[in-house]
Amino acid sequence: MTTALATKPGNANDKDWWRGAVIYQIYPRSYQDSNGDGIGDLLGIVQRLPYIASLGVDAIWISPFFMSPMKDFGYDVSDYCDVDPMFGSLADFDAVIETAHSLGVKVMIDLVLSHTSDQHPWFAESRANKINDKANWYVWADPKPDGTAPNNWLSIFGGSGWQWDARREQYYMHNFLVSQPDLNFHEPAVQEALLDVGRFWLNRGVDGFRLDTINFYMHDEQLRDNPALPPERRNANTAPAVNPYNHQEHLYDKNHPKNVEFLRRLRAVMEPFGAAAVGEVGDSQRGLEILGEYTRGDDLMQMCYAFEFLAADIPTADRIVEVMEEVDTVAGEGWACWAFSNHDVVRHATRWNLAPGAQRMFTTLIMCLRGSVCIYQGEELGLPEAEVAFEDLQDPYGIEFWPEFKGRDGCRTPMVWTPNSQNGGFSDAKPWLPVASEHLPLAVSAQEDEPGALLHHYRKAIAFRRAHSALSQGSHDKLRAKGDVIYFTRTDGEQTIFCAFNVSETPSDFDLPDGNWIPIGAELGSAHVSADGRLHLGPWQVCLALKTDI
Structure with a gap:
């Protein structure tokens, strides 16, 4: 199997490399x-x-x-x-x-x-007693007078978000597994x-x-x-x-x-x-x-x-x-x-x-x-x-x-x-x-x-x-829906691209906005645009068009 590498512009010193990445x-x-x-x-x-x-x-x-x-x-x-x-x-x-x-x-x-894990050295030290250097590194709380959990918080993995620890005779908080105690960011x-x-x-x-x-x-x-x-x-x-x-x-x-x-x-x-x-x-x-x-x-x-x-x-x-x-x-x-x-x-x-x-x-x-x-x-x-x-x-x-x-x-x-x-x-x-x-x-x-x-x-x-910088980094106008079609334009500087997507199995006819548009994206299955700006979107089809001054 041979794989051709994509060519990419250098951006090693670009702090905004993430934008549109x-x-x-x-x-x-x-x-x-x-x-x-x-x-x-x-x-x-x-x-x-x-x-x-x-x-x-x-x-x-x-x-x-x-x-x-x-x-x-x-x-x-x-x-x-x-x-x-x-x-x-x-x-x-x-x-x-x-x-x-x-x-x-x-x-x-x-x-x-x-x-962290309950096997992290930080937690091992924290749970040892209430006076060690990391005693406050996790979320510890006393039980209610009847011995139950401090409040009604729940775990994403099911059940209470609190676990009793006999060493400190306190509960510790865990949003996830019992073995994943929460760190105390207030410390x-x-x-x-x-x-x-x-x-x-x-x-x-x-x-x-x-x-x-x-x-x-x-x-x-x-x-x-x-x-x-x-x-x-x-x-x-x-x-x-x-x-x-x-x-x-x-x-x-x-x-x-x-x-x-x-x-x-x-x-x-x-x-x-x-x-x-x-x-x-x-x-x-x-x-x-x-x-x-x-x-x-x-x-x-x-x-x-x-x-x-x-x-x-x-x-x-x-x-x-x-x-x-x-x-x-x-x-x-x-x-x-x-x-x-x-x-x-x-x-x-x-x-x-x-x-x-x-x-x-x-x-x-x-x-x-x-x-x-x-x-x-x-x-x-x-x-x-x-x-x-x-x-x-x-x-x-x-x-x-x-x-x-x-x-x-x-x-x-x-x-x-x-x-x-x-x-x-x-x-x-x-x-x-x-x-x-x-x-x-x-x-x-x-x-x-x-x-x-x-x-x-x-x-x-x-x-x-x-x-197309308009797609990776540009702004967009208000997205709109017409039936099962969504459409919008993306703009960066002088580049404006019209995008329409048929989000269904049902064909749809559509009009491009006013202006001069050149169809692009044929390699992505972009729909053909007629001379009068009409387009027919088949099931799940897209239309991509570049605005020109011509």
Whole structure:
């Protein structure tokens, strides 16, 4: 298999490289196994970086590879400044940096700052007694007089957000697993320690961070109860519908107003390095509002993403317009980073039951929206969600809520590189999760040899975005919907591009705005425009046109 590398302009000294960037998320356990233990690793990423560069992306985001007992697969960190042996070594990480940079690809890593593993030395010291140097590094609270938890806060992984600890005869807070105690950001020493973590990796050459659960860092010091959330306001964007977490309005266990003060300190640490961050905002009611709050101005985070396009229902034309209008209203001075799939949700090819034409349309759409873009490994192949038998499940979230919620393993199965081996070229050993048989025909090598494959459409869409500054960095006018068609224009300087998308299986006729327009994007299936400005959009078809003065 030969892979041609995309040519990319140099931007090593461009502090705004993130604006409009396309970021490729790697779940390292499942990308490429280099040592035959059935688990992906850092040298496996090195091996596959030429392929990633061939997509034309600006950066990679690597999910956690730090020391961890792996109760939550790396999102429970026991040492922020070392690599877990299952993924390799710090020297292997240096090889990732060196290879990526040689290919013109920046490297972002996943920082999990809101909590640690209960096996982190900080927590071992903190839980020992109430008078040690780290006694206040985690969120500890006395029980109510009747011995029950301090308040009604819940865990995203089910049950109370508090766990009793016999050593201190107090409860500690955990927004996630019991084995993931929350750090106390009201303690200045905690903030300093976490900023030092950022400095460690920046000095090692990383170009930025993905910040896990960025709005969970701080809690209400008065430990006030969260109010109930009326049923009509509940949705399942942040937690599955069967989780009682959705029954509360999370006013006090996250989204603390002082969180922005820490984010400013983190931005100040990043600034000399030209590094950028994208924050994950987990909130089903105020996600876009918080996105705007955390990315406003030039002293906070550069980008955040919320869960609007990670939701279960396929976005209709009206819904897409509604989301983008809300962004303009509450986050117009900020910067969104859009994603349709990631390591926490059902793959969007399955979640939205997309036919091949629809997959292409949504790929083109996300590359035309104002903001930056994250794509998740395997979505460029059109991988559907894998069915994982209960006995093969690894995810504690899925095990807890099975079968109503099957967890996250179905989107985390190994990447498929070749169709002619049981494990798809991922590993010579039994993989940590089984390779889905239905994924094998969609493997990279099979698609490389098929000119009409989705993989090539991703390359073309990314290249098209890169070639037009109006799409990567420009402004947009008001998005509108006409039936199942959404349309808008993107503008940067003298370049204006008209974009229309038929978000349905039903053909639609449409008129271009007044002006002189040249059809572009034929390689993306853009519709033909008649001489009188009329166009016919077939099912899931797009129209892209460049405004001229002629």
